[in-house]
Amino acid sequence: MSTLDLEQLRTLAAIVKHESFAAAAVQLGRTQSAVTQQMQRLEAHIGHPLFEKRGRQKRLTEHGERLLAYARHMLAINDEALRQLQQGRLEGTLRIGAPHDVADTMLPSLLSEVVRSSPMLQLDIHVGRSPFLMDSLKRGEIDMAISNRPDAELEGVVLRTSPTVWLCGAGYVHDPSRPIPMIMADGPSIFRRLAQEALDNAGLSWTTRYTSSSLIGIRAALRAGLGVTARGVEQLDSGLRVLGPAEGLPPLPDLVYRLYVRRHVVNPLTRQVFEQIRTRLHWAGEP
Incomplete structure (x- = not known):
């Protein structure tokens, strides 16, 4: 059985990451024609086209998507092996x-x-x-x-981009006619700042109902139905729910x-x- 060329796989991964043959060529320090030739040889080796034209751009075919998953895995193993052999064990x-x-x-x-x-x-x-x-x-x-x-x-x-959402307890009843009872972190907090800016920019009235120096305290206040807070979606569980446009709350930026x-x-x-x-x-x- 023949063997896949790791450099061709590395080029494939770079094309997908940088979203074009030209950008991948710059990243890899090669000419665009050299990158194109590598992909042509890889397609010939696989026996299937890896890219298809969609509008002005090229996108992976089904075979291209499958090969990309293997390519990333093989490159990770290769790079890890080299690091371990060249650098030795880190202690x-x-x-x-x-x-x-x-x-x-x-x-x-x-x-x-x-x-x-x-x-x-x-x-x-x-x-x-x-x-x-x-x-x-x-x-x-x-x-x-x-x-x-x-x-x-x-x-x-x-590492990750995470949505910020308005959270409240599962049993919390939102009353849009009254100032929003906010549960806030005391001291410096990016979530506190985002909440205040979003509410003020939307012209919504709010009041601080509860403050805590810890996330445990904030979650306890939410579960008790004391109010609303802005927090990462990672905090959502069966005891909490998300409020949104249906309740008149403004969108929050991802972090x-x-x-x-x-x-x-x-x-x-x-x-x-x-x-x-x-x-x-x-x-x-x-x-």
Whole structure:
């Protein structure tokens, strides 16, 4: 049986990620004609067309989609093998921070990825409020942090884009004739700011009904039916429900969660782990 060419598969993945042959050529440091020839050879090898024209753009065929999934898997295995053989095993302690909102969702998958590629690492996990974690990161008290707060001073890689929604308890009865009772985080909070801006811009009256320094307290107030809060969709469960345009509430912006690495990294372990995560996300098709 013949063998697939990894460089051709890498080019296929780059075309899909950058959405054109020309952009992939720039990213890979090749000419556009060389990229086209690679895909022609790959199609000949597979025996099926990988792209079809839709309007002015080329999109993957069914066979192209199936091959792309295999390509990403094969490239990830190849890159991991090279990293392990060239760099050896990473040993030491890595300090990672995550906000309460995603400690049950994004953090476990991130930790699994770190341990899978670097099983000898000892992980020191810090869960807290996002602004305080970012301060700890800048002070060098932790090495990496997940955050939905944009920060141009820090280097980061996108993990996920998450919708922000209006949440209330399952039994909460919304009365549009009265000021909206808001459940807020006390102190700095991006969700508090987004909620206030959205309500004020929409001309809706609201009042602070309950404040808490923790997500546990906010969820308790929601379940008790005390009011409404703006939060990531990850917080939705059977005891909560989403309010929206039908209740007269304005839309809320999505938030981008990034993994940030601390500035002026001295320890090569931190840099290597961060680059491994960045590479894995790149070949998984994340932005």
